[in-house]
């Protein structure tokens with residue numbers, strides 16, 4: 560198997576479990592590797608199948624924020640195993656879809672998982688979100704589902720998106736967004752913890768105010784700011800239950816501690832989960 564230029568132990572683990580044919584991992588994380596969205600969180604069943612459906616719904620919520628429709632050229636940055644591209648391929652027609660990822664192992668998996676429907680085209684590209692290997696004004700839509708916190712720099716990413724979007728095009732993303740007053744605690748935690756642990760390098764230090772400033776600096780018009788924290792909370796019960804039952808193996812201590820910490824700050828609404836979208840002016 561090819562190696563990865565990024566250190567994301569959770570992906571190493573998921574890839575191992577997928578290769579071993581682990582049924583719970585295949586169901587829960589074989590297509591999307593992100594949190595779930597439950598319209599009514601009280602109805603969550605905390606099973607791999609329920610999580611699979613909720614993860615699919617989160618993808619729909621994100622691409623809806625970019626007004627994706629038939630006949631568009633769409634770039635999905637940090638495309639994981641190609642789940643968002645697969646959903647777009649299933650839902651829309653006349654699409655020119657590109658999935659970009661820094662990890663060739665995930666792209667191998669995406670190529671195996673997703674076949675373009677006759678009216679659509681799909682291209683998989685290895686690359687860095689902050690140095691997009693595409694000409695100016697080449698996409699109608701750019702998506703980044705739950706991955707921007709891994710990128711080297713949000714501002715560079717936004718600059719690159721502004722460059723590759725056509726005038727009038729949209730960017731939609733989902734991200735963990737802390738309350739501004741809680742930022743010093745997160746910054747202190749980041750300074751003290753040398754080892755990025757199970758979830759790898761993650762910068763969760765961008766408040767909604769910082770996003771607004773970034774958009775204003777780059778001339779993006781903010782389209783949607785949607786706090787969906789409450790709709791994602793069953794994710795934590797699922798991950799914790801799966802870890803305890805060893806359905807999803809938390810092989811590292813940091814897998815459990817980091818997951819419990821994110822669960823706590825999310826339940827206390829200190830760190831929110833947001834869908835954000837922006838339009839490049841005409």
Ligand SMILES: C[S@@+](CC[C@H](N)C(=O)[O-])C[C@H]1O[C@@H](n2cnc3c(N)ncnc32)[C@H](O)[C@@H]1O
Nearest residue numbers: 591592593637638639661662687688704706709
């Ligand atoms: C939580 S996963 C989300 C995957 C996918 N978007 C999904 O929703 O299933 C984060 C993704 O970001 C990718 N990634 C991390 N750093 C990246 C970078 N600098 N450029 C491109 N992709 C990156 C990882 O390889 C991984 O696929």
